[in-house]
Amino acid sequence: MTRIQTVDTVRGPLQQLFGLSTVVVTTASAAGPLRIEGLDHGLAQDVVADLAEKPRRRPVMPHDRSSGRHGVAAARRPDHRGGGLVGSGLALVTLAVMWWRDAPWWLVAPVPVPLVSVIAYEALRWSKTRYRLTAEHLELKTGLLVRRHRSIPRGRVRSVDLTADPMHRLLRLAVVRVGTGHRESSSKAAAVSLNALRRAEAQTLRASLVRRDGDGADETIARFDRRWLRFGPLSFASPVLGLSALGATYETLDILGYDPDHVLIPYLIDRLGEADPLVVSVLAVLGLLLVGAIGALGWYAETWWDFRLVREPSGGLRASRGLFVTRSATLEEERLHGVEVAEPLMLRLGGGAYTYAVATGAGGAEDEADTFNTSVLLPPAPIGESHRVAAEVLHEDDDPGQVVSLVPHTRHALARRIRWAFLAGAGLGGVPAGLGLWLGPVLVHAGWICALAVWAGGLLFARDGYRNLGHGITGNYLVTRHGSLKRRTIxxxxxxxxxxxxxxxxxxxxxxLCRVTATTPGGRGAYHVxxxxxxxxxxxxxxxxxxxxxxxxxxRPWEGRSPQGYASGHGRDLG
Amino acid sequence: MAATMTHDDPATSADLVLRPPRRPSDPRATRWWLTQALVTVLPPVLVLVLLAWLIPPARPWLLLSAAIIGVPGTAYAIVMPPWRYRVHRWESTENAVFTRAGWVRCVSSGGSRR
Structure with a gap:
């Protein structure tokens, strides 16, 4: 039964009427959870006790409400003040805008209604939420109509993450998210999310869930350096942020009633119409990029300010970070299977890299952009720092991904990438060109220019992608590298x-030609060569x-003669 | 792992390949895949043909769309099931589970049972 991640009992209103329960068991299997429906509630509790290997119906919490380590912590979300504040703030802003735009009274009057009902609902939900920590389990009861009782064996807990947005910090609260190794629960659906506990309580909970034994000070592995801020704008987010700033300005003007379509834009066209269009457009692009870069810099600072990676006395790796919203995630060291150094193109050109842990229960690549990402070992930082942290995290003298000698791949890989670039260019250019034969010569020109541009760019990417391919073995590690827009070395x-x-x-x-994939129980669970x-x-x-x-x-059945001449020509020595 | 490879064996051969797993799928699977293909391809084609019959002015366009879906769809339904049957195989040994799946894209997986 060691593969069991969580055991839930779920009771809808009808089931409560009939005294029935459904038991849902999540396992490490990819087949999805097991459901046992329509059990007598008492029997369901026995089943849960049996599956979760705990003594049956033992009296929970010997020392109630004392903050003993294995004691039952008092239940609940201690706070709906946070929600109330945000709600009131939103209502005030809405009312202010309405007043500004002279909205009629019947539009203004209903504004507090949703606010009051949401607060009432949250308060009710809050009063029905309980969690407790026993010697073997973390348990959570939630739900108004459908009651859900979830228990997680403590041994299954893989990550504990504390988050506090400015509101939480003002009220000295923190959100605790507990993840098990189950892939689905890696980020979006943490196995248990407690929103919110008092900060001290949250820290105690984390310590008792993660830190089993060991005393002494945390050993700092890496610490934020202000000079790393220069990596902030080296992100694909920069141009996007620039454009969205433009959009946001337009929207705000529109909401406030300034009608930018008929006032601001004609004014701008009037004023700029006399200037050289080339100068205007170059300046506009530069301006957007500048705004975007400032935005990306702010984003970087908000996300990574005060980053600190420490090794706890018990061996757990804890990363904490954040300027306004602070986050802290702990990863038990025994879950660590390796390290990934990821270099998005612009960051790579600037000599920087992200560093991620490959670990059971930690988020994989798809979660990289997520704020609840337990696998980050280092924000965008100089590549040397990345290697140092990787080596230290793995208890090695050097980062295996740095010292390994990578075997380059066959030329077929290059040919394949060039083919893709060619097809992409032919497709993207062919469609407008084809339409152009029918609709007019402008589209034909657009087509061939587009195709040439895609071919030129595609060839560069094909060459870069091919050069980045590699695999090798060093010591206890296998290393694979691939990618061009985001080069990963795992x-x-x-x-x-x-x-x-x-x-x-x-x-x-x-x-x-094929793709060979190593499967692990950790991270994305699959790493490609x-x-x-x-x-x-x-x-x-x-x-x-x-x-x-x-x-x-x-x-091969035709061993000895190599029919295409590839196999012998490209079989390289791995030594 | 009970078996270990003799030292010279893998290192010298550039022609190493995965052998197919021992056991095939049930032959009835072919019919199942065929049904799945038909259930995917037929409804949109039938709807388009029906509309073409009901709406004479749009008939050429609707029939063209039906052909664009129907011709590759029919080819898919004819080619995919037997091809897939040739690829899909499996076996399980004391230590590992070994499977092969797919058709145009063939995926072989060997995993430790522990």
Whole structure:
């Protein structure tokens, strides 16, 4: 039963009427949760007790409300003041805008209604929410109509994250999110989310969930450096933020009744119409980029200010950060399977990189942009710092991803990327050109210019992507690197690999080009060695994790003669 | 892992490949995949043909759309099931589970049972 992540009992109003419950068991399996429906409520509790391996119906909480470590912490969301404040603020702003625009009274009058009902609902919900921490479990009861009782074995807890937005900080509160190793619960649906506890209570809860033993001071691994702020604008967010600032200004003017369509824009056209259009457009683009860069810088500061990565005495890695919204996430060291150094293109050109943990229960690549990301080991920082932190986190002298000698991949990989660039250009240019033959020559010109631009850019990306491909083994780690827009170098402990997957398109069979993927229980759960010849990929897999694939390997039937001449030509020595 | 590879074996061969897993899918799976393909392809085509019959002015366009969906859809329904049947295989040993799935894109997975 060790694979069980959470056990829930769920009771809707009808079930409560009939004295029934549904038991939902989440396991590490990808098959989804198990549901046992329509159980007698008493039997359901026995089933839960049995599945969660706890003594049946033991009296919970021997020391009630004392803050003993294994005691039952007092229940509840101690706060709906936060919600009330935000709601009142929103209502005030709405009323102010309405007053400004002379809205009639019947538009103004209903504004407090949703506010009052939301507060009432939240208060009711709050009064029905309880959590407690026993020696074996973290338990949470929630729900007004549908009652849900969730218990998580403490041994399944993989990450504990504290978040506090400015409102929470004002009221000295924090949101606690507890994650289990279950992939679905890595970020968006944390197994348990307590919103909000008093800060001290939250810290105690985290300490008792994560820190099992060990005393002494935290050992600081990395600390925020103000010079890292220069990496803030080196992000694809910069141009996007610039455009959204423009949009937001327009919207605000519109809401306040200044009618930018008929006042501001004609005025601008009048004034700028006399100037050189080239100068105006260059200045406009520069202005947008400048605004975007300032926005990205602010974003960086807000997200990463005061970043600190420490190793707790028990071995857990704790990252804390944030200017207005503070976040702190703890990762138990035994869950760590490796480190990923990610270099988005602009950051890479500026000599910087992100550093992520590959760990059970930590968010994977899809969660990277998420604010509740427990896997960040370092914000965008100089690449050297990235390597240092990676080495220190893994208890190695050097970052395996830095010292490994990566084997370059076959030229087929380059040819494949060039083909893609060619097809993308042909597609993007061909459509307007084709329409142009019918509608007019302007589109034909647009088509060929577009195709040439995509081909030029695509060739650069193809070459860069090909050069970034590589794989290798150093010490206890296997390392793979790929990507151009975001280059990732992943160093994975060989012991953490539990399986291999080989993916091949039908038209790559003759060339034996394929993708070899290491499966782990952590992070994204899958790490690719892209576009490698099958023989080479399988030898790499076999060398990295000896024995796992052996029963399934064989030689080609035409061993000895290499029909396309690729295999022998590109089989490189791994040594 | 019970088995270990002899040392010279993998290191010298550039022609190493995965052998297919031992056991095929049930032959009835072919019919299942065919049904799935038809359930995906037929409804939009039938709806378009019906509309073409009901709305004479738009008939060429509707029939063209039906053909754009129907022709590749029919090819898919004919080609995919037997092809997929040739690819899908599985076996499980004492230590590992080994599967192969897909059709145009063939995915072989070997995973430790522990």
């Amino acid at each position: 160093a994975l402990r060989r012991g953490g690999v539990i399986g291999w997957t080989v993916t091949q398109w039908a038209w790559h069979r003759r060339a034996t 892209k576009d490698v010849l099958m023989g080479e990929g399988l030898r790499f897999a076999e060398k990295a994790v000896p024995g796992l694939l052996v029963p399934f390997l064989t030689r």
